[in-house]
Amino acid sequence: MDDIVISVKGLTKSYGGFEAVRGVDFEVRRGHVLALLGPNGAGKTTTVEILEGYRQRDGGEVSVLGRDPSHRDKELRSRVGIVLQECAVDQYLTVTEAITQRAGLYPDPRPVDEVVSMVGLGAKGRCRIKTLSGGQQRRLDLGLALVGNPELIFLDEPTTGFDPSARRESWELVRGLCAEGRTVVLTTHYMDEAQALADQVTVIAAGKVVASGTPDTLGGRDQGETTVRFVLPAGVELCELPLPPDLRPEVRCGVVEVRLPDATALLHDLTGWALARGQVLDGLKVRRPSLEDVYLDLTGDDG
Amino acid sequence: MNDVEIALHQVRYEQKTYWRNPMAAVFTFMFPVVFLLVVGTSAGSSTISGSTLRYDQYLVVAMLVFGLIAACYTNLGVTLCIRRDQGVLKRMRGTPIATASYFGGLIGSILINVVLLTALVVAIGMVGYHLHFPYHPLAAAVTLLVGVVTFCALGLAVTVLISNGEAAPAVINGIYFPVVFISGVFYPISNSSVLSKIADYFPVRHMVKGLVGAFENGPGSGLQVRDLLIMALWAIGGLVFAVRRFRWEPRHR
């Protein structure tokens, strides 16, 4: 199918005797953002660098834009943009020069000025790269990956070390790339980044896919239980509360906690009861499991 | 753009990068010039035995060899090690550039530097030391070209021995300086001495002899075929080693 830009089946890779990737599967559709989410050492970079053609896989099937990336053919390289986990920019050129140099290597590059301002370095175009801050060099890195007009872009932890506003700007940039029909694969260990950008999240831990889905449904998140919490009002016994009989509330340090699939009716009863008695429900909180809860659940404590 | 045009495109940026990084130019251009001005003027103008060149004229030719080695072996080796360590090479590898275009760009830029260096050093020699324009210009050009090929090949090869970019200048010069010393680059060494017998195993002395042959006149001058063949052996060895073992990526940390 032409719509599948990347397909990975049963991918494995070992270093010496150590299995870094042990049977990873996923697919990415054109125009989508896939977030590979996982703790450090999970195998994200290994997976992505196999797709980029830097590393040879031990087993499994891999197709990138309909080709086998291990052949490293020129045409594939001219259709793919890569931001490596480690930033690598020659120090002695200016921002504009570095991007112009890179543009010269591609058959159909984007205009250099456009790229410089896309990555927010418009004011720095004539500055030597060694005078840029770490975050600015990282954005230049992104610009270098985009100047070749790639259909598919790999971003390995693109915003690690960014301040919050720079991260948000990068997110906007990624959304813009998707709006142009480009496909993006990004690795990250930030839950909010996956939540904000991804059409599809694949969680990897210890070389295996532990969950896969849209950010809103990942790990049964949409079906997970809602938690309602509030402080037990003074002088009120637990049995006086208008709770459905089949619920088993827990009380810890005077805080009542109830878990149930749908809290709508409960909240109605509870607040109606409190209003009728002139009570205040201190600390009332209603929580759905966040992507972070699901992620920590899936990857264990060392996430 | 085809691969040749891309190589030429790379030459432009290699040149910019080169001239903005003062360290490389200091060894290649400054050192020979300063050496000639300081040592050359006190070297005296007696003729070296067995040669038609004067002592100071010999030093001019030897300094051209010194600069050429700095421009090729040292510069290529250090530049590649640092770029590999920083991940610049790895990133290049992710673009559609052909390997030949990338190295073509680097070596094209080095050729420009060697032409400039040759013009500068020969001009100093002719103006300051009455050095004759090479009696055998073609032999000079061929020798310089074989020198560029040989010392670029060895610059590529030495990157295989180095795993850490910060150590690159120390290791690369550490290998090179002893050889330069025994090869008669700073003072003439007699062909019958033990040092010269050792130096004959390495390419530097042959480069000096080859170039001296092009600047001399009289019997035995001209193209030094035997010296060039020995350099070519080093070039082939270095190239084979480099092609087999060259690494584009930094060591895994």
Ligand SMILES: Nc1ncnc2c1ncn2[C@@H]1O[C@H](COP(=O)(O)OP(=O)(O)O)[C@@H](O)[C@H]1O
């Ligand atoms: N070139 C390599 N040689 C040996 N081990 C490696 C190499 N690259 C990665 N590893 C190991 O493989 C595991 C996965 O690494 P990596 O793919 O970089 O994970 P991530 O990007 O998710 O942090 C880690 O334990 C790492 O130490």
Ligand SMILES: [Mg+2]
């Ligand atoms: Mg990684």
